[in-house]
Amino acid sequence: MKDEGKTTKRHPIGSPPGTLMPLGEVYSGAVEMHVLSYTEDTVRRQHFADADTLAEHLQDPALTWITVTGVHDSSLIESIGRTASIHPLFLEDIMNLMIRPKVEFLDSQMLIIMKTPELGEDSHVLQMCQASIVTGPGYVITFLDRPMDMFEPLVKRIEAKGSTFRRRGPEYLAYAVMDILIDRYYTVIDLLGDKSEELEEEILKGGDSTHAVRIHRIRNQLISLRKTVWPIREVIRSIMGEEGRIDPSIRIYYSDIYDHVIQIMDHVETLRDIISGLMDIYMSAVSNRMNEVMKVLTVIATIFIPLTFIAGVYGMNFEHMPELAWRWGYFIVLGIMLAVSVIMIIFFRKRRWI
Amino acid sequence: MKDEGKTTKRHPIGSPPGTLMPLGEVYSGAVEMHVLSYTEDTVRRQHFADADTLAEHLQDPALTWITVTGVHDSSLIESIGRTASIHPLFLEDIMNLMIRPKVEFLDSQMLIIMKTPELGEDSHVLQMCQASIVTGPGYVITFLDRPMDMFEPLVKRIEAKGSTFRRRGPEYLAYAVMDILIDRYYTVIDLLGDKSEELEEEILKGGDSTHAVRIHRIRNQLISLRKTVWPIREVIRSIMGEEGRIDPSIRIYYSDIYDHVIQIMDHVETLRDIISGLMDIYMSAVSNRMNEVMKVLTVIATIFIPLTFIAGVYGMNFEHMPELAWRWGYFIVLGIMLAVSVIMIIFFRKRRWI
Amino acid sequence: MKDEGKTTKRHPIGSPPGTLMPLGEVYSGAVEMHVLSYTEDTVRRQHFADADTLAEHLQDPALTWITVTGVHDSSLIESIGRTASIHPLFLEDIMNLMIRPKVEFLDSQMLIIMKTPELGEDSHVLQMCQASIVTGPGYVITFLDRPMDMFEPLVKRIEAKGSTFRRRGPEYLAYAVMDILIDRYYTVIDLLGDKSEELEEEILKGGDSTHAVRIHRIRNQLISLRKTVWPIREVIRSIMGEEGRIDPSIRIYYSDIYDHVIQIMDHVETLRDIISGLMDIYMSAVSNRMNEVMKVLTVIATIFIPLTFIAGVYGMNFEHMPELAWRWGYFIVLGIMLAVSVIMIIFFRKRRWI
């Protein structure tokens, strides 16, 4: 669980509330800012560099969607906050990568903190990325804690000619962003599902010690998914409950992603059940293997130990051992040995050990 | 768990809501459409090929029950949707085989998404089939994701002379369809119950490694049943709660299948408990077997190892070993060996190992 | 779990609601019917054979308690139902031995479905008997799925001279019947409690493989008790909630059996906890035994294997082995062997293996 790691930054104990400081595992690349303004008829897309230009964009009567990638530069975040008049406590939350998903309402502003999962290259490490969405009259500002390339289809949908999208307000845009963030959970869950199926097949063929580790890894990834999905459900429920703020025609879309989140939770719980069953199967495979090993040892030892004893007896050097002088002594003993081993083998057959 | 499989289709991330696209594991046979129209006096049953004919059926003053088998043809579903004026979001849900059972109400229409289990030939694979029911004034449209042959008795009941069935509206028909879909759970649960009893008997005789796999399989099938039964309960409760939409004389029937669903959940939970007890019994059987194996090894080794040592001693080639020259040396040693083994056997008897 | 067995009968899929057909494991003896009519002053007890006589009894102004033993004869049940005007859905429930305890109210009638446990002779098999109670104005009809001999004390109480019982209405009689059915749970729980204590004592002396099976059996019996007790609680709560139907002076008696049911649930849960602790103790006993076996093997093998090796060395036939010619060679070697075994024994003593 990387997000519990050593490099995690925390507020020093006793800091006043509203202290702006990046918290958690922080991305250290350059901060980038983009703006997409659109009305029903026009779409304008721009890259911009400082918070001053932002002010102009915000005064634009078009709906302005600003994306800020990287939240670790306190002074920049502060100046954006001042320009867009975002409450300092909101800014503190945006810079804090260790908080749970949540939604806060203040006057006409709404702050949504979302998490979205990202599987590393080798899909061993599951990282939780944070996206904060601030909506206000005529603007949506999205803060991403690291670059994410998944908003391109959304931009395309907005830019598409005659898109009905452009007729809708900031809450619809916020929904569309959340929808994409939530869809990433499906990707990760499908992947974990595939992995667990693969693991099941392998374990049924015969579990080895790497399987326990893999089960453990999936388990931990599910724990960490679950930890973020539950509060997201609450977030969406809260938004849907804000009668005055969310238009009924838009609430249906939130209700749609609410269904998605429920379904994701369902999948996560089901996978947890399946994974815990896998651990049982794995343990039973290990026991069975041990049993097999023991049986082989027991069969071999049990057959040969008495035979070796018999051989040992006739290897003794007593002067008076009548059998040794018998003409057929050797062959009789060989015969006895054969008989003993046949009896043993029959015994083991009956017990189904061989 | 097939329904988590690799061939699963998903919406590309960022698709606009209402995109019609088959999702999940999709049946690929030809789409078939049937219609059954009935009034109190007449019953008409027909096969039809395109959505245009549908329009006529819908205008028929008789109660029209349309069954569409196969939901993977987006254009067909769309044209049916347009003809019967079904909301695009309903159509999206109908084509999505990965969603949970649910019910949605919109104006005079009601959409019920149901799941029903199907056990494959060798009853190893449990598949969840999806049936979507759209009711509206004067019609019920049932969308099945694959051919299901279980509605024949229902058709017969409708066609039966003087059937009281025909006097009732679309909500009653929807109930009758749901009743059949829910009855399939009983079949599957009875089968799983029989299997688990069989397994129990076999394990009590002596568990082997295939049993763990069978327990695991039943466990997973129960997980997957449970996952669909819980939301079905909610579906029926929601329908019963729609005071204006469901006639009180019909609500009693929904209350009946609500009882069935509760009972199914009960059976599933009980079976889960029993199955988890079976795993314990299996593990204990495995441990006991290992114990048996160990005991045999220990008894044999412990008896013969000292004897072999004694034989070894008199097999040494020292020039000065007085015992070797004794007249009865050999027989004395044999006697000692006998004594040692008798003592050992008594010792093991006391410990109840043999 | 017999009640999940193979002989279980189910409605064919698609049967219309209200189909009268015996479901579940059905008793096949002859149906018997008794009637007990009483007013404050008179008591009349009779055996009767067909539903027509029933009609007369029902018109009797005395409180009439009819007991029907055996519910598998659809035509008889139907004619009783018609005579006493019991709703077809009630009759269907009465004949269905697979449903959960429940209560239904319809006009002036109340249907209570109860389950009561019965332990077979060898107390291995726990069967759930079903008793359905229909109350109406002036009558109580009890349907038992098989003969039960436990109502005799109740009959005596009614017949007793000056019994206050006879002053009370059908709801009190229904309570008295339920009280007896619920008391049977105590008998079974006490028996299971005794068994589990016995098992505990035996396991603490040293568990063997039959104990796992017995634990498993008790566990399953508790699961099956629990499955019926929970809904009984709901049944009594519902009855107590029917303000208009149940007289306050009688509600206190229902509240009394409600307490009993809570207590039974308590005992069942406690026993489940204890039984699951027993399984742990059993597993630990098995592990310990395995440990013992291993230690004996290890001690014996570890002491004699090196000795046997030494003997083997001096059993070699090399022409040039100086020790063999030594005067005291043999005794020196015996001394070394003794020393080795003493060291080994000290080593094992230290480790507390012997």
Place this chain on the structure above:
Amino acid sequence: MKDEGKTTKRHPIGSPPGTLMPLGEVYSGAVEMHVLSYTEDTVRRQHFADADTLAEHLQDPALTWITVTGVHDSSLIESIGRTASIHPLFLEDIMNLMIRPKVEFLDSQMLIIMKTPELGEDSHVLQMCQASIVTGPGYVITFLDRPMDMFEPLVKRIEAKGSTFRRRGPEYLAYAVMDILIDRYYTVIDLLGDKSEELEEEILKGGDSTHAVRIHRIRNQLISLRKTVWPIREVIRSIMGEEGRIDPSIRIYYSDIYDHVIQIMDHVETLRDIISGLMDIYMSAVSNRMNEVMKVLTVIATIFIPLTFIAGVYGMNFEHMPELAWRWGYFIVLGIMLAVSVIMIIFFRKRRWI
């Protein structure tokens, strides 16, 4: 679990409600009765023998606290009940030692059934004593199922000069009695806590088979504590909820013992968690020990078995074995044996087995 034992008495099935009969494990000593009457100014303490004297005490305008030790004499209990006009159902509950803690209100009377734990001499057996408290206008009657010596401090507090205690009513006295009964849980929990700590230390040093039994015993004692604490919480909550009956100035005291009960539940749950962790540690200690045993066996066997084989080879009696005639053959073989064992030892060192 003694309170599930064989000597347990139950009502015969079908007894009428209100039957007075001692139930459960009954104390068989002589019944004792004491009375303590106090007003603000006077305190009078008396022993009395029959129910008639009781009537006088009850008419006394002072607050009268009657303690009855022993509840197995039905006729005495009945006459006390008649004298103090206690409802027969209350009396039945007082004589039934198998019921859960509960509170009942009837007119001006309140019946509180309490349980308090008692650890036997060797602290192996945890017994649940029952104390029933009946409060009415001007009197409190406490029924104890066996002698308990813990009320002495309470009596002293009442007798103390100028005690504010004496200014308060029967509900305060009932509170004070309950407080003492609840305090006994702390004693038992502290003791179980100490035991579990001791056990932990011992197991960490190396678990043996007696530990499993001791864990099991503490576990069962916690189960039985838990079973009584939960309903006590409900009892106090119900009393606090009786707005009209309990004076607000006294409710704060009930709220205090409510806090205590919550804390006891907390401790019990925490101890259960700790105990279940101990079982894990114990099982892991057992596994580790088995591992140790196996390693010793494997190391010894694996080193000497090949050596013994080599010795065996040169113990063969073939006429043509060139090595036997070699001048240094014996020493070469000894050298090889040494080399083999060194290699083995290095191998085991690498694997960290020795």
Place this chain on the structure above:
Amino acid sequence: MKDEGKTTKRHPIGSPPGTLMPLGEVYSGAVEMHVLSYTEDTVRRQHFADADTLAEHLQDPALTWITVTGVHDSSLIESIGRTASIHPLFLEDIMNLMIRPKVEFLDSQMLIIMKTPELGEDSHVLQMCQASIVTGPGYVITFLDRPMDMFEPLVKRIEAKGSTFRRRGPEYLAYAVMDILIDRYYTVIDLLGDKSEELEEEILKGGDSTHAVRIHRIRNQLISLRKTVWPIREVIRSIMGEEGRIDPSIRIYYSDIYDHVIQIMDHVETLRDIISGLMDIYMSAVSNRMNEVMKVLTVIATIFIPLTFIAGVYGMNFEHMPELAWRWGYFIVLGIMLAVSVIMIIFFRKRRWI
């Protein structure tokens, strides 16, 4: 779990409520008292020695923050209580180190009992420190059960020039104190998280018996954190619910620490899940190691036991053993031995044991 330890003090059974007596594990150093009074413009910091000086400070119109370190001196606590008119039950709670976190309101006073964790030097022992906060008009009194050095940053924030802190009332100061106490949980959780990660890495490399103990220790520390965090949540919720007492402008700060507590609970639960997964992994590592040991033994024994038997056969001293006289007998036997071992090795290769 130290706080369940033997030195724990408890009220003697039957003590009257409000008895002032230090309970629990008590710090025995000297009691220290500090005062910090501030208005918007001035800050005064002082050390004081007896309760009389306290009276002056309380009459000071400035906001007075008094810190008392050490709560074991009943007479001092009592005189502070009298001076600041704190209710005796509040004082009893302050001196009782064994109670759960809670909040109580009385007239204008509020008592908050908080717990904060402290890890010992070697971080093996987790201690729970208690801090009680009494707020009243114009003052906040903090009682610490032992010296804690973490309030320095808070003092600095108050002393800072132009601090907005000084404009706010006692509830804000109480919040700030709680915030610091809660922040300590993060420190402990981060540390436990690091430890569990470290443990995971070590176990994945190969678990040994110390790991089980370390898992157990972390588990118990989590249990003990959890036990205090849950009630803290309730405390904050209660404070936030006191509409009249807490100013809305300050409630937002309580809502902030409420979020923190939720997050801490989240972390604790997640860590518990992870730790319980670690135990599984550890057990599986132990099993695997045992398997390895067994395999080595089995391979060596199985290869050499038959060979030793063959050598034994030709070590017998029969007079008539034709093979012994064969010219190439010895080499043929060596060849047979080689063949047998090659076959064995192939067999083990196939089974993947070597």
